[in-house]
Amino acid sequence: MIIDSHTHIDNRSSLGIGIEERNPAEFDDFKQCIEEKKLVVLANAACPAEFDELSKIGGIFTSFGIHPWSTHEFCHYSDESNSADYKQIQGHIQREVNAMEAYYKKAHAVGEIGMDSVWCTCDLTLQRELFMQQLNLAEKLGKPVILHTKGQEREIGEILRHYSVKKLVHWYSCEQYLENFIVQDCYFTVGPNYTINNAVKNIISSVPLGRILVETDGISAVEWAVGRKTKAADIPAMLRGAIEAIAGSKNISADFAEKSIEENFYRFLEI
Template sequence: MYTDSHAHITCDDLYTRIDEVIQNMHTLSHCMIMCTNIEELKRALKLKEKDSRFKVAFGWFPGDAKEIDASKLEQLKNIAYSHQIDCLGEIGLDYYWDTSFNDLQKELFIHQIEIANTAHLPISIHMRESTKDCLDILRQYAKTKIIFHCFSGTKETMKECLKMDSLISFAGPLTFKNARHAPECVQACPLDRLLTETDSPYLTPVPHRGKQNEPMYVKYVAQKVAELKGLPEEEVCTQIEKNFLSLF
């Protein structure tokens, strides 16, 4: 049985065929639904009521920092403190598209970490072209469990992340022929600190690259992890499930 630690299945692109997506998940034991707005969260909470395999995460995405005012932070606090969600995320920093509001992103990131600390919720981290600032903020403020989502950094960066007692999650790019750092990171990452994910509907793994991604394809990530580790797939999947459940 496979574990998908990060899937946007309530986004509009996938929710239009949600029944099919869930039917295709028969080989999964756990899946965390990532929500970036209130509508996605409402959909996810309804799915969780019906299916115990689901965990739900919600947070304000760094790219939306300009739109997040005090009322939206208060809304997140109420959701987190009332235990409606299992994880706060994905949150972090993204300097890839636009660096004109980096300071706003940092402020939002810190506010959300502090909410997670108080609510005793793990945090799922988005870290794109922002490694130093992201790690500096986490070292200073984070007092809860950390998942580095869709890790794409170097082995040296991963070692710094592991010092924070975090989990490192790998997605479809691990299976790509042009994968740069991910294979050596998987080999260097202790199995008890590793997660698998899809980031559905994005980053579809080989052999389905080019198609819309969904949780059932997480098996290809797990199989690649097992291959790189030189371990039986069942052993890898069992440990990844334990790692995922340790967050909650």
């Protein structure tokens, strides 16, 4: 079975665009693909409304978490906010995360969570607080976590040492610090730019087969990575290409690699 281990179904919602503005055609295409059992997905929900919408798809697996890009919005923080207010804002983060515990509990995994100093300018002190509050809740609930690590790989690797939850590092694209995550027995997804990104190629060659998964990160991410229009029906074949690259690197058959990745997915989710 082909499994997309981390995706966003019309990920505009994770960029702060309301759920009512989602692309209904993309949602319906994914729904059909999943319910016809052409694809298994672990889809990210970045807010309660998105989680409820994704739950309408039969057979879907869901993760729930506040993305680091949404830190300022979640914290009601602006550039005019005074650093003296951090303690108050941090208390707000804890209360707001705990208020959504029911959604974290219903989800199969907590994520995508983490820190990012490359693709967003959200205050890193607040990102760290939001990340750790969600890790704390994942630990309490016994949920695995899905990690966004862009530009903050070293610090995140150190933070994770204090948590015993299962960890999936999504689309790791840094050429440093990989060993910090491997020694913690993390799982890793291979992103859609595996043919051109040396860091992603390194994931394929360096991570043990028992900890490798494949992902798209959603149609928008695929289109950004490969430079062409994509639809839900294209995803199984695209993921199969990543599986074949893994098989070639590990000197195993593509079918064996696919089966191993399927086993890894269900082991990560403890299903």
